[in-house]
Amino acid sequence: MTARILVVFGTRPEAIKLFPVVHALKDDPRFECVVCVSAQHRQMLDQVLEIAGIVPDHDLDVMQPDQTLDALTANLLTGLGKVMDEVKPTRVIVQGDTATAMSGALAAYYRKLPVDHVEAGLRSYNIYHPWPEEVNRKIIGAMASLHFAPTTTSEAALLRENVAADRVHVTGNTVIDALHWVTAEIERNPALASGLADLETRFAGKRIIGVTSHRRENFGEGMEQIAQAIREIASRPDTAVIFPVHLNPNVRKVMNKRLSGLDNVALIEPLDYPHFARLLAISEIMLTDSGGVQEEAPALGKPVLVMRETTERPEGVEAGTAKLVGTDARRIVTELSTLLDDKTAYEAMARAHNPFGDGQTSRRILELLANEI
Structure with missing residues (x-):
C-alpha cells in the first residue's frame, strides 16, 4: 500500500532542508508525496522551489505586509487544516521551528494524523532567543510521532523531555544533503551561480x-x-x-x-x-x-x-x-x-569537524517512515 505523505513548509530555510526529502519521496514507489507550501516567505521560497524543480500541489500564499504573528498563525492553522481535510494524508512532515511548521503540526494533531518532525530537538532553553522559534519547536515536539534529530545533542534534549526513546532517531541534518545536491548541480552547470x-x-x-x-x-x-x-x-x-x-x-x-x-x-x-x-x-x-x-x-x-x-x-x-x-x-x-x-x-x-551530517539524512528518514507504514 502506498503511503500518502503531506510535506508542509513555507519559508526559504524550510524549503532548502525539505527539498531533499521531497525528491527522495517522489523517487520511492512506497510513497505518494503531496507538497503544501504556505508561502510565509513568498519570493525567497519561490527561488528554492524553482531551483529544486518542485511544483507545490497546494499553495496557501499567506504572506501579507506587516502581518502579526497571531494573524499569521490563524491563517496558517485554518488553511493547512483545509488542505489536510482534502488530501487525507497518511502522515504529515514538518521541518524546524517556523509558524508554518508549528501550525502544520497542530492542524495534523487536531485530525489525529501522525506528524513527523525533521530537525527535531533543537533547544536554546530561552523562549525569547530565538523568538518565537524556541516555543514553536517545543510545541511541535509535544505532538510529533517521529522525531528526526540531527545530532546526539538534539536527541539528548528530547530524551530529557521524556520523549520515548524509540520515537527519536539521529539522522543528521538534511541541509547537508541539500548542499551536496546544489554543489553537484553547480559543477554540472556553472551558470547557476554565475x-x-x-x-x-x-x-x-x-x-x-x-x-x-x-x-x-x-x-x-x-x-x-x-x-x-x-x-x-x-x-x-x-x-x-x-x-x-x-x-x-x-x-x-x-x-x-x-x-x-x-x-x-x-x-x-x-x-x-x-x-x-x-x-x-x-x-x-x-x-x-x-x-x-x-x-x-x-x-x-x-x-x-x-x-x-x-x-x-x-x-x-x-x-x-x-x-x-x-x-x-x-x-x-x-x-x-x-x-x-x-x-x-x-x-x-x-578545520574543526562539522557535526551536522554526511549527506545521507533523507535516505535515513525514508527508511524510518517505511518502518512506520
Missing part, C-alpha cells in the same frame, strides 16, 4: 566576509550594532563584505541607511540557493544570526560567528566550527579581527 562574478572581480585579492541577518530578536538596537560592526570591519583595506539583505523592512531600513555607498560593502538582494552556496564558497568567514548557516558553512570549512546570545545548535560551538558573539559591535569587530589576523585561530575553526 551571478556573483562581478563582485568576485570587484573584491579580487580581498578577504570576503559573508553576512546574513534577519532574526526578530535583533530588530532595533541589535541591527544598529551589527551595521556598526560591518562599517568598522569593512574599513580594513584587505577586507570586503557581501551582504544579501533580507526583505524584512526592519533589516533593510537599518542596513541601507548605515552601509549604502561603502566601497568595501556590497548590499545585494537575497540570493537563490545556488548563489548562496557560491557565497559560502568564496567567503573566508560567515557572520550570521541564521540557524542554517551554522550548519552549512562548516561543511565547506568556513568559520561562523553567530550574532546571537544563545544557539539551539550548540554542537557547532562545542565542535569549534561556530562561536557566539552576540550583537555588540565592539565584540563582533574583535572576534572578526582575531580570525582575520591570527592564522592559528582561523585554522582551528576552519
